[in-house]
Amino acid sequence: MRLTPTLKAVAAVATLVLAATACGSSGSTGSSSGGLNPPDLKAQSKLGKSEGEVNLIAWAGYVEDGSNDPKVNWVSDFEKQTGCQVNSKVAASSDEMVKLMKTGEYDAVSASGDASLRLIASGDAAPVNTSLVPNYKDIFPDLKLQAWNSVKGKAYGIPHGRGANLLMYNTQKVTPAPTSWSAVFDDASKYKGHVTAYDSPIYIADAALYLKATKPELKIKDPYALDQKQFDAAVALLKKQNADIGEYWSDYLKEISAFKSGDSVVGTTWQVIANLTADEGTKIKAFVPKEGSTGWSDTWMISAKAKHPNCAYQWLDWIVSPKVNAQVAEYFGEAPANSKACAETSDKNFCTTYHAADTAYWKNIAFWNTPIQQCLDGRTDVKCVPYAKWVQAWTEIKG
């Protein structure tokens, strides 16, 4: 066989890959740090002098200095009052936040529950001394010292706001009105090709939450602590659901447009998306089904390697101060964390719409958490499926 030099090179590389693949499949071990034993870091005991600047990582809409919309600005006043120049970097996903925090160039981050535990475990986030954040006392008690923002009673951040993942449906096309998540799982075939779901591995928890209510024999206690059997059941349910899905959404403009055109008629959503879709004139309704729901709660955390910790602490206090917390919650579309923020919103019904102070409402919400090998629900006789496996399973579910 005559081969050209390029072809030879390709063949050589291919052979090499095949040979290497064949003989080394099980020879490696990634170091796994299962179990949550965060490095013993000390929280700051008192505030020092301002460093003159602070570097933040945030979700879009959390750190607004008027450059997107001149009327939306809560950074300039902070800079004037504290003398800390704010440099912010918008992250598009929890994974990007984790990655940016590892660089050590940032002082604080607005982490969701699916990132916060990872930051704590890897020692990238430091414990937070809540007595240095005067506004912490007004934070809703059911947000303090929760599984996603504390470890063994030690706070690792200041709660910023929260939201639930709701079931949204088109009231003209979906009848009778659904009351349960079965509308997107067991009964989804009724709207085949028009069902939508959130495009992220964390959505597996939504399936687990549904199974918790409908398949008691699986004994699911916490949708973020699934052993292999429970996890497989959730994945199987989602694979079945995939046949009925029209499209998954991660960009919320995409979901609005799909509901508007009728390409999606039922699926998960956030309150802010429901409001915007309704504003566009689409007849929709969004609610928490009888099984309860998953949700997210964001936490401002401080980097263990912060170069400007004093400014970072001042930022944490500023962002949860009643007025600013109300502003950011209204702009982003989430329930504020500060109980006094409800008096400061421009729309007086805002806190009612978003159930900010409704403790009973939040009791039914399982907030995003990072699945780790050591089961978060306290079981010690089994190993739970870690998040990396969730990611892989999500790819397989989508097929």
Added chain:
Amino acid sequence: MSLLNRTAGALYRRPRLRLSLLLTAPLLWLAVLYLGSLSVLFVSAFWTTDSFTSEVVKVWSTDNFHELFTVPVYRQVILRSIGVALAVTVLCAVIAFPLAFYTARVAKPRRRPLLVVAILTPLWASYLVKVYAWRLILSQGGLADWMLKPFGLSGPGFGLPATVLTLTYLWLPYMVLPIHTALEQLPANLLDASADLGARAGRTFRSVVLPMVLPSVAAGSIFTFSLSLGDYITVQIVGGKTQLIGNLVYSNIELNLPMAAALGTVPVVVIVVYLLAMRRTGALSSL
């Protein structure tokens, strides 16, 4: 002055030194930035990640490639992506050929440049605008549904067919241009000779035009094939729940960089194989 003179003299006496000085910078650019990054991609595919913190652990392992070959979903997605790229290429060729034949040989010579410009105009608009326009066209009750309604049909909706359709639209100009150029350069006396020898239009097309234009079709197909294989945005917007290689790379890039790198080598290998196949047709010399 004397130093400058001496340098100039030395350079004049050593043509090889002159040449190497001239070529060092562009070659370095090619080697370091292009081939270098490709090899970094390939090497990092052999690393692993910490399952909890997603940090890259520089432990040599072939697990990623092993998974690539054994996990069914990866094989499925790879085959689907290649299928999409081939379908787009074939569709583009089928549509582009008559179009180019018209612009290059049938239309009045005065109008030809204008027609070429018209074919190129979609390239002036932003990629995203065009894809979102297709999302509107293909959505429920959109233009496609409305136009097909009188025939009792409905549009394809979002999914794989919509992806192929949109990508075909996006990359069509890249196929039309090389074919147009080849047809334009086709000597008229060959066609005359063919006719003089008694060949009808069909025979002339098969025996004279097609063999001479085929390398250009192959050249155009390199563009349509490689652009489709690497695309992951169109499929997110009009593909419904479809995943292509690009989507898998994207979803792995933050959490499992080595796996993303392993997936990323797949299109590189596929395109190298495709280029080698196309080289036999002489396509590379007619680019």
